[in-house]
Amino acid sequence: MSEPAPDPRLQSLINQLRPGAVRTVKVTGFDGADVLVQLVDAAGEKAETGRIPGHEASMRRVEHPSELFEVGQEIDAEEIGRWREGELHLSARACEIPALRSFLLAVERGQVVTGTVAEVHNFGVFVHIDGEPNGFCTGFIRVPDLTWGWINHPSEVVEAGQRITAEVVVTETRSGQVTLSLKALQENPLIRFADQVGCVLTGPIIKIVPFGVFVQLARDVVGFLNLSELTDESVETPDRLVDEGELITVKVAAVDLQRHRVRLGPAGRADRI
Structure with a gap:
């Protein structure tokens, strides 16, 4: 069985965190804790304006960015995106050291x-x-x-x-x-375990939560059994039915490689041992 496809949400986050282009900017003033800047091209001519948010000014802790920069000073900063109707935001801390x-x-x-x-x-x-x-x-x-x-x-x-x-x-x-x-x-243990869907297995309960229990099925493989699958009776929490460490027999209902989850169901009824 092949490896699960990368999570697109994780990939989107990684893309946002990747380093941006470095621009030379001139400090033009301050807006609260933010540093107002103007981009400078290779010829030293003025270009568009932008800002360095206060938390992006430095890795050092200072009361105000004016302790770090002076009006007219040129610094390098990394592009991090555009906000406020296209205003360019940059990070000086990314180029500080x-x-x-x-x-x-x-x-x-x-x-x-x-x-x-x-x-x-x-x-x-x-x-x-x-x-x-x-x-x-x-x-x-x-x-x-x-x-x-x-x-x-x-x-x-x-x-x-x-x-x-x-x-x-x-x-x-x-x-x-x-x-x-x-x-x-390390190899994803669910890749080999995926062929256990439909099998009845026995394992210890390793954690009880308000909506169900987690069961150890194999080395590095834990499945979740919903509270509704534990009993037909109306109960508020699983700890009224089972204890941590108790062995329970369940059926592997589904293996989700993308989310690394194993869903369990009752083996007939979720038998306790």
């Missing part, structure tokens, strides 16, 4: 990189990518990109100081960050 920008532009989506885990948090993992400029930590792995399996905390997969190999998902010059994925280098 040349060594960092050069490193980020050299890292491409799909590239396999190595690095060292710097910090592990409940929301994700920070990674020092080999070759990044000193003083920066450019890599980040979101929790869903750590593994295909079910985990309660990223520390179940990696630890600080560990050497890892990961695939680049997207590089963001504006944040100075490279989003990485460990599971992109």
Whole structure:
């Protein structure tokens, strides 16, 4: 069975985060926390106007962008789009540190990189990518990109100081960050599991939520059984019917490779063991 097609919503987000063209602009003033600019062409002549939103002025924290720029100063900024009836918006922070920008532009989506885990948090993992400029930590792995399996905390997969190999998902010059994925280098377990549709399997309940239960069906494969499939009786929550760790026999109703989901149904009735 072939790999699932890329999620078009993810692709759209990645396209928005990709680095834009770099333009030379002249600071003309300030509008609150925003920097007003005028584009300058190669001959130094005036061109259209634009703005640098306050949060795109610098990676440093300042009270006001006037601490960074003066009226008449020329700077490089990256195009990030058009708002307010076509007004051009730019990012100065994306061009603020040349060594960092050069490193980020050299890292491409799909590239396999190595690095060292710097910090592990409940929301994700920070990674020092080999070759990044000193003083920066450019890599980040979101929790869903750590593994295909079910985990309660990223520390179940990696630890600080560990050497890892990961695939680049997207590089963001504006944040100075490279989003990485460990599971992109692992086989999607649902590809092999997809032929189990229609089969009756038994596994432990690993999580109970108000609308149903999650069942471990195989290594790195978890399915969801809706509350309505647990009983014909009217109950408010599944924890009145089953317990975590309890074995339950279910039927694999569907495998969605695109969303990485397994839908379960009753095996006759969802038998408990």
